[in-house]
Amino acid sequence: MDIIEPLVKIVFIFLITLTTVAYLVLVERRVSAFIQNRIGPNRVGPAGLLQPVADIVKLFLKEDIVPKAANKFVHSLAPLISLVVAMTTFAVIPFGNSIHLFGRDIKLMIADVNVGILYILALSSLGVYGITLSGWSSNNKYSLLGGLRSSAQMISYELSMGLSIIGVLMIAGTLRLDKIVESQAQGMWYFWRTPISFITFVIASFAETNRLPFDLPEAEPELVGGYHTEYSGMKFGLFFLAEYANMITASAIIVTLYLGGWQLPFVGHIGLPDLAVSLLQIAAFGVKVGLVLLFFIVIRWTIPRFRYDQLMNIGWKVMLPLALANILITGVALLW
Amino acid sequence: MLTDFGRILIFLLIGAVFTGGGLVASWLLRPRRPYPDKLSTYECGEEPIGEPWVKFNIRFYVVALIFIVFDVEVVFLFPWALVFKEMGMFAFVEMAVFLGILIVGYAYVWVKGDLDWDKPSPKVSRYVKGVGVVSDESVDVTEQVAV
């Protein structure tokens, strides 16, 4: 009996994330078209709403070309690592308060581990492998350069990411993500209690997800396709899914840590039934994640890419001191 | 009793089965018509020149080394952040000493220039009458506009 509840939650999360990924691609294409004064995909289904289905069917039916010089096993393993790592982060993110259904309280997160944030950091440090291994195994100059660049980029920004979280942890005093969300009740969100930490974390998230302005691993004008130059068909599709899944988990983490998670101020006081409150909180979480995702997309289409030396400079000479300073400031503020 | 890490394992397995299933399904459905040109390494339509494993700048290696040191430092910060409120001033001073020593190292790396990456120095060619195309190494980019 005990296993049914987590299984239902896992399948639920899977379906939600995958649908979001599929439609996020459509949203990105429509938003970019809007920004560039184009129309974007609008032919498949009403207003282009069936475009993701067409895309997925196409990816399934495409021939898979593995170059003769490639290391076949690692070449197939790399996209698997990318997507599984991107999805598994979601296991510790609370997407709502407990909900009372079928006579029992169900906690709306898959695994309530007491090392939640460390788990997220550990997993995101593994994200490097998908890209590095794909770059190495393709036996292609562009791929290798892209893989190497991206691993140097991701490890540089991982430091700032870890350091900026410390600011939140000092105030919250726990690594459990549900407790961190609870400590942000009544609009006491961390993004304005530790603004420096919020900014450095968001920038580091952009770099970790390889999104523009930090998309050097696949900088088209220089590296053709970067690490996925030699990928086609479903394996390319997996990398594509992984990129968007990474975006969703990054947004969910930003919302959980800094934007109050599922908290919706004052909703508990207007006398709604418990179930309605729970559903509203889940909706609040969804809307917040959606807004952060939209922010990701708008940034991508409005800001040009950094040069590599600029990227490393920002990572090591701006972000790192800022994150360290934030720890000091938070410490001093908490002591006085 | 299923522990929370057990749930993560199930999540991981379902994820792996799903992604692997996608690959298998596509393997069953897709066409297979390889020929030598298709399977060659892509280099913008040219024959690939030399080995792809070129030697890389040593900086990548140094960055990775420094990263490991700071990563260990971050790991120490986590338990500290959790007990910080309880222990207050004492923990703060202890961590300040710990971080202070490491910041000395950070400053050392910075001063030694290992955090600097090569900036591009564009070589600009220009046409001089009677001489032909000359390329100056130290032409300012702003000067190029004037030419």
Add this chain to the structure above:
Amino acid sequence: MSFEQVVFYFLAVLAAFSAVMMILQRNPVNSALYLILNFFCLGGLYLTLNAQFIAMVQVLVYAGAIMVLFLFVIMLLNLGDDRRLREHLGLRMYLGIGFSVALVLELLFIFLFRSSNSAVQQSANAAEMGTVEYVGKVLFTRFLFPFEVTSLLLLAAIVGAVILAKKKTAE
């Protein structure tokens, strides 16, 4: 056999297997992949001991940081050709065999003659000893001095990295 024992034996066998495979592989990247698998098994073993902090750090530092450095080195060294990696072992091989036999004998001795009288003592608060909070408390009381000295060790590592790089670029 309890569920815990099943998990333990599964992880232990997998860890031993991946360690052996890591040594046997010719291709350095395959070796690195087996080593990563090995780190995960160790992380899992720590989890079965309730040492959650160490388990996460195992993945974060070893798999996430140190192995990235290994991969960098593999890429930097230009190891396209396996044959360049062959070493002539000679004396070292015999020394290695000698030490391995000594280690096996030592382990056998411990298992056969010591295990009966040293029953495993489980501390009363074993369940919470692996948590991050507990580690933090112990770190700033009992192990304060080692903790501070660690920073000097890390400082030495930074300086070492810089000097290594200088030597290489001067050539």
